[in-house]
Amino acid sequence: MCLVERASQIEQLKRIFKKCTQERGTVGTIIGPAASGKSALLDTLVAEASKAGATVLLGNGSASESSLPLGLLGQLFHNAPKRADSTGSITGFWADDSVSSLLVDLQAGGPARARAMERICAVLLRAARDRPLLIAVDDTHEADPLSLRCLVYCARRIRSASVLMILTCAEHSQLGRSEPFIEILRLPHCYQIKVAPLSESGVAAFLAKNRPDTATDRDPTAWHVVSGGNPLLLQALLEDQQNPGQEAPERPEAPIVGQAFRTALVSCLHGSDPALLEAARALAILDGHQSPELVVELTGREKASVADSLHALEAAGLLHEGRLRHPQARVAVLADLAPDEKARLHRRAGRTLYDSGATPDVIAGHLVAAGQPSEPWMLPVLLEAANHALNDDHVELAVECLKLADLLSGDTTQRSAIKVLLAVAERRVDPRRSLRHLPDLVERICEGPVDEPYLTLAIRLLLWHGRPDDVVTVLKSVDRAADAPRAQDLPHAPGQWLKIVCPEILLSEVPRMGPAANSTRDPRPVIMPAERAALAMDAVLSGQDGEEGAIEAEQVLESARLDDTTIEPIVTALLTLVYCDRLDTATSWCDHLLDKVMARKVAGWQAQLAAVRAEIALRHGDLGGATVHLRTALQLMPPQAWGIALGLPLSTLIQVSSAAGRFDETESALSLPTPDVMLKSRYGLGYLYARGQHHLAVDRPRAAIQDFLTCGQLMVAWDMDVPGFAPWRAGAAAASLRLNDHDRARRLLHAQMKRPGADGGRAKGMALRLLAALPTAKNRLALLRDSVDVLEDCGDRLELARSLADLGHAHSVLSELNRARPILRLARRLAQSCQAQPLLETLTTNAHPVTIYEEADLSDIEEVESLSNAERRVAELATRGDSNREIARRLCITVSTVEQHLTRIYRKLDVAGRDELPTKLQVAFHWPASQDRQKALQGALGAR
Numbered sequence: 001m002c003l004v005e006r007a008s009q010i011e012q013l014k015r016i017f018k019k020c021t022q023e024r025g026t027v028g029t030i031i032g033p034a035a036s037g038k039s040a041l042l043d044t045l046v047a048e049a050s051k052a053g054a055t056v057l058l059g060n061g062s063a064s065e066s067s068l069p070l071g072l073l074g075q076l077f078h079n080a081p082k083r084a085d086s087t088g089s090i091t092g093f094w095a096d097d098s099v100s101s102l103l104v105d106l107q108a109g110g111p112a113r114a115r116a117m118e119r120i121c122a123v124l125l126r127a128a129r130d131r132p133l134l135i136a137v138d139d140t141h142e143a144d145p146l147s148l149r150c151l152v153y154c155a156r157r158i159r160s161a162s163v164l165m166i167l168t169c170a171e172h173s174q175l176g177r178s179e180p181f182i183e184i185l186r187l188p189h190c191y192q193i194k195v196a197p198l199s200e201s202g203v204a205a206f207l208a209k210n211r212p213d214t215a216t217d218r219d220p221t222a223w224h225v226v227s228g229g230n231p232l233l234l235q236a237l238l239e240d241q242q243n244p245g246q247e248a249p250e251r252p253e254a255p256i257v258g259q260a261f262r263t264a265l266v267s268c269l270h271g272s273d274p275a276l277l278e279a280a281r282a283l284a285i286l287d288g289h290q291s292p293e294l295v296v297e298l299t300g301r302e303k304a305s306v307a308d309s310l311h312a313l314e315a316a317g318l319l320h321e322g323r324l325r326h327p328q329a330r331v332a333v334l335a336d337l338a339p340d341e342k343a344r345l346h347r348r349a350g351r352t353l354y355d356s357g358a359t360p361d362v363i364a365g366h367l368v369a370a371g372q373p374s375e376p377w378m379l380p381v382l383l384e385a386a387n388h389a390l391n392d393d394h395v396e397l398a399v400e401c402l403k404l405a406d407l408l409s410g411d412t413t414q415r416s417a418i419k420v421l422l423a424v425a426e427r428r429v430d431p432r433r434s435l436r437h438l439p440d441l442v443e444r445i446c447e448g449p450v451d452e453p454y455l456t457l458a459i460r461l462l463l464w465h466g467r468p469d470d471v472v473t474v475l476k477s478v479d480r481a482a483d484a485p486r487a488q489d490l491p492h493a494p495g496q497w498l499k500i501v502c503p504e505i506l507l508s509e510v511p512r513m514g515p516a517a518n519s520t521r522d523p524r525p526v527i528m529p530a531e532r533a534a535l536a537m538d539a540v541l542s543g544q545d546g547e548e549g550a551i552e553a554e555q556v557l558e559s560a561r562l563d564d565t566t567i568e569p570i571v572t573a574l575l576t577l578v579y580c581d582r583l584d585t586a587t588s589w590c591d592h593l594l595d596k597v598m599a600r601k602v603a604g605w606q607a608q609l610a611a612v613r614a615e616i617a618l619r620h621g622d623l624g625g626a627t628v629h630l631r632t633a634l635q636l637m638p639p640q641a642w643g644i645a646l647g648l649p650l651s652t653l654i655q656v657s658s659a660a661g662r663f664d665e666t667e668s669a670l671s672l673p674t675p676d677v678m679l680k681s682r683y684g685l686g687y688l689y690a691r692g693q694h695h696l697a698v699d700r701p702r703a704a705i706q707d708f709l710t711c712g713q714l715m716v717a718w719d720m721d722v723p724g725f726a727p728w729r730a731g732a733a734a735a736s737l738r739l740n741d742h743d744r745a746r747r748l749l750h751a752q753m754k755r756p757g758a759d760g761g762r763a764k765g766m767a768l769r770l771l772a773a774l775p776t777a778k779n780r781l782a783l784l785r786d787s788v789d790v791l792e793d794c795g796d797r798l799e800l801a802r803s804l805a806d807l808g809h810a811h812s813v814l815s816e817l818n819r820a821r822p823i824l825r826l827a828r829r830l831a832q833s834c835q836a837q838p839l840l841e842t843l844t845t846n847a848h849p850v851t852i853y854e855e856a857d858l859s860d861i862e863e864v865e866s867l868s869n870a871e872r873r874v875a876e877l878a879t880r881g882d883s884n885r886e887i888a889r890r891l892c893i894t895v896s897t898v899e900q901h902l903t904r905i906y907r908k909l910d911v912a913g914r915d916e917l918p919t920k921l922q923v924a925f926h927w928p929a930s931q932d933r934q935k936a937l938q939g940a941l942g943a944r
Contacts, residue, residue: 006040006195009195010044012028013193017052017132017134019164020133021052021162023161023162026165026191028166028167028193029166029169030042030167030168030193031193033172033195033197034318035271036196036316037195038170039138039168042136046058049134054131054134055080055132055133055134057076057133057134057135058138059147060072060137061138061142062142063142063270065144068144069106070106070147071143071147072137077090078094102116102119117149121157133163134163134164134166136166137151137168139271140181148180149180151184152183155190158189159189172273172308196315197229199224200221200224200229201220203227207223219254225320225325227317227325237255237260240256240258243258265318273309275301276313279295282345283319283324283330284333285298285334285342285349286298288323289353289358291322294356297348297352343372346366354381359388360384361394363381363385364385367381368400368404373408378404379408382402383418385397386405386425391563393602399425399426402418402422405418416450417454419440423437423441425564427464428564430641431641438465441461442462442473445474446477452494453528455474456497460501463497463498463681464644464645465643465644471498471505472505475494478494496531497534500541500682502677502681502682503718503720529556529560529565530569532555532556535549537573537575537576539552540725540757541719541725543755546580547580553572553573562597562600562605567605570593571608578619580724581724583795584795584873586612590612590616594606606632607632610632610636611629611648611652612648614626614629614652618656621796621797621799622869623656623834623835624834627656627657627660630652634653644681646674647683647686650674651683651689654670654687654691655694659834659839661838663694666697674687682720685720686725688710688711689731692708692732696738701739705739711728712729722755723758723764724757729751729755730763732744733752733767742774745770745774749771760790761790762794762796765788765794765800769802772806788807801827801834804827808820808821811823870891871901874901
């Protein structure tokens, strides 16, 4: 290793060696922090002395030999060079049997010790008669006491001899404060040579000398930050750069920190005073939450001793501002600890931090690392820390805290709640991980009472994983635990959740859960998001009050905090808005929530919201957008992790791929294994309806009508028969038309038109189009125009394209080609924008290549179609005169986001500002809820 920043120390060593050659005995002490290069300096002097012909006696202090009497002195004599002259007396002296008697005298003390020391000193002085003698002792602070006493004795008597005694000693070691060493320092012929870690410029010089080929690529500041200028650590870092398997640093100019660095650091600590090693371990355990007082508590040493140790570590370059300089330093120190000792220190650190008022998450980190909690104070700390960890998205820490809390808790109700929370937390990491907790969870709930919110959570978990039998067991256990006079007061929220997810269980297995199935609202206030979301969806699906259900759903979205307990209620509230045709509102909320979830990087939540967003896109006729969201949903959470909720993305995927003509993809989706209980749930209804749509798309009307009717029978039985959820009658009517069963088709369509919520929206538009397809329809054009109007208002581009296609065809049949052509052209453009390939092929085959607008108008249409859905919503509100702040409030986004959208809108439409927007948007026939679009469409259809 090349020495840098040591020129003055080397020069000083040369001067005192020169005095030695002039028969002026000298003592030198090289003092510095651990691993600061003291040994390298000593080696340099030894090389110079050997070259000058001096006799060199080498010794090295060692902790393993510190209890061996005369161990160091024996090294000096045994390491003497084999020369025939006076040196032979050295080796002969120590090999003589008199060594044992010498040891007895030294240990006896008094005059006997003095005579023994005189004999040793005489041998050394005789060795210096013919040539200079260098006595070099490294790590003197590890020497055995008896050898040290002998060295001190000799140091006092070499002043007139050609003897140089050089001793290296770690700064802040116990030896440095001991009486023998202080006696040496007081000698008039003793010289102190101080060394310190390298400065930043010294690090640069070190790199230039040791790695000249890469010195220009290295940032000495970064290397100094990692190593603290400690030469041993610098050398280790150089070794780590040669290992291609090490993890690359964040900054390319910073050094790779690997195994060599960790090994050198531990070696440095073990070669120092034991107090330094204990202090470093305490700092590693405390991990940034340390203070001198906490280190004192953890090590059990005196405050002054700890202060000295911390100062010594800082001087050695191992600490910076009281912390270990690099994360890998902490890794190395902790890896050096035995598991039991590490656990003991973590447990003690947890208690110390608890007593000092530290935050629960800090304390819990130590309790988790220690394992096996044993004291009552730990339970509330672990539970609070788990709650904080979940809120901060530190899910694994929350899981570990809950596991430990589960071991400590003795209360039955609390143990059930902890197990529920543990399963919920594990589900965020991977839904399949929560499965292992369910059997124990059911057993605990059956053993004793559980609070209603946790009971609802437990039932939601069991339903998600398709375990209806366990749900029945739990609810019957709760029923038995209730007092007979209060049987009607069984928990309301679990029953309400069952009613909207798996009503079959409620109706057939647990009939006493009546309050949830009753149409009368419970007069008590509803606070929990899960129950509010369930009530909102129930109001919509049962047809009681869609308006009230939509309002309640928005209230859930406004008030519920996004966490593990509310994600399902939030998804339920979003779907409630979808099922009552509040697509614009649902879109705004879903996009807003997706932004929040993506920022928090919670894959499971994002998957569920993406599935809802795909359903919204499907109902807007945006097959491309729906496909993107579906891919996101199924990549973030694989099918086997969805449980019965797989029916949501799967039903959307089947409908999207069928409408887009990707039938191989549809068949693959249909071949995916699904939980048996899914078809007994609300998710199964969507799946049946989607499968029926696929059968229609591939011209299997009999299979289609079977799926639609099965879906309808369950919807009626479960009190979910609203067209906004799944217009099964329209699907069955379409299949009946294929089978020429016109009477059944008519009955089904008229029945759908009478259902709650069927007076508007896409379901009505679909029904009107199918009514117009009946051979006996006398007002076909009027029905189709009404269908176009309804679908244009609700914003379903795909269904609008289908109705326009039928309307254009109807005009063609009547030879009204001037009206048919523009309508068919609109239908083609819509089908193309929707990526509905089968419909587009049909229209392209049967339609004439005509133009609808002038070229400038067609260019405007393409420009408007280049806008994203979010940009279109902003543009619509801007054209009607809303300010940026009003737009932001309505769409639940920031004013800055509105401004960014408008900037992109102006650029895409090539306009200067708001005033020019209405002109450009007049041809945007597929823009939802736009009066300008309505005018453009009416112009294409002609005056009524």
